[in-house]
Amino acid sequence: MILRLSIRREDPESGICNYQDFEIPYEDGMTFLTALQRIKEYQDETLTFRHFCRAGICGTCTIYINGFPKLACKEQVLPYVLLEKRVVIEPLKGFKVIKDLAVDNDKIIKKLKEIHGWVRTGSDDCRIPSDLSRKLESAADCILCLACQSYCPQVLEENYAGPLIFAKLYRFLEDPRDKDKEERFVQAVEKGNLYHCLSCNKCNHVCPKEVEPATLIRRLMVYSR
Numbered sequence: 001m002i003l004r005l006s007i008r009r010e011d012p013e014s015g016i017c018n019y020q021d022f023e024i025p026y027e028d029g030m031t032f033l034t035a036l037q038r039i040k041e042y043q044d045e046t047l048t049f050r051h052f053c054r055a056g057i058c059g060t061c062t063i064y065i066n067g068f069p070k071l072a073c074k075e076q077v078l079p080y081v082l083l084e085k086r087v088v089i090e091p092l093k094g095f096k097v098i099k100d101l102a103v104d105n106d107k108i109i110k111k112l113k114e115i116h117g118w119v120r121t122g123s124d125d126c127r128i129p130s131d132l133s134r135k136l137e138s139a140a141d142c143i144l145c146l147a148c149q150s151y152c153p154q155v156l157e158e159n160y161a162g163p164l165i166f167a168k169l170y171r172f173l174e175d176p177r178d179k180d181k182e183e184r185f186v187q188a189v190e191k192g193n194l195y196h197c198l199s200c201n202k203c204n205h206v207c208p209k210e211v212e213p214a215t216l217i218r219r220l221m222v223y224s225r
């Protein structure tokens, strides 16, 4: 079986931007990351993409596959090969392309720093009751893969913080150790335009870790009333 890919290639420095076709022999258990690596090894060493853990943990390999953001290291090639149609591979939408499938995520890192994307402890007591820990678990599972942020239609609005940021804010608002709750509400509701969420659930559908940002956003809305 042959996997046929059409990959968006872009080099902002030279101004090149086109779709290039590749054909890769299918291997058992092949993921899209393996397919990209085979291209780089045997067909075109200039193909640029990000990856690190190869295990769905680091969140660096997210690409668009036929219009949906997916972790390249987790997405199996087989169902696509069986359809016998060319698969379109593109970089994350809404982010500046550095080269080919690698995008610039500086903007989101800056935003995470602005909202203090870490627990700011107000006391020495670091224990979390187990029922609350379970509640926090799904929000804390976020691997910063950017899939939700890239797929959210409202992120096009400049001052809308986006599902990734709201999921983080929710995680810290629920954490009893965090002392910045008031400021986090301001960040979510006023600065982040929480109420501009369309509740379309697109972010829930594309999240590979079942963080369910849209569900957390609805909980944030209840808290902020």
Ligand code: SF4
Pocket (backbone or CB within 6 Å): 151, 152, 153, 154, 155, 162, 163, 196, 197, 198, 199, 200, 201, 202, 203, 204, 213, 214, 217
């Ligand atoms: S539910 Fe809200 S945050 Fe999620 S994709 Fe839709 S508009 Fe964006």
Ligand code: SF4
Pocket (backbone or CB within 6 Å): 141, 142, 143, 144, 145, 146, 147, 148, 149, 163, 164, 167, 206, 207, 208, 209, 210, 211, 212, 213
């Ligand atoms: S909430 Fe889900 S989709 Fe969004 S960045 Fe985190 S892991 Fe990725």
Ligand code: FES
Pocket (backbone or CB within 6 Å): 050, 051, 052, 053, 054, 055, 056, 057, 058, 059, 060, 061, 062, 071, 072, 073, 074
């Ligand atoms: S390489 Fe780490 S999530 Fe895919």
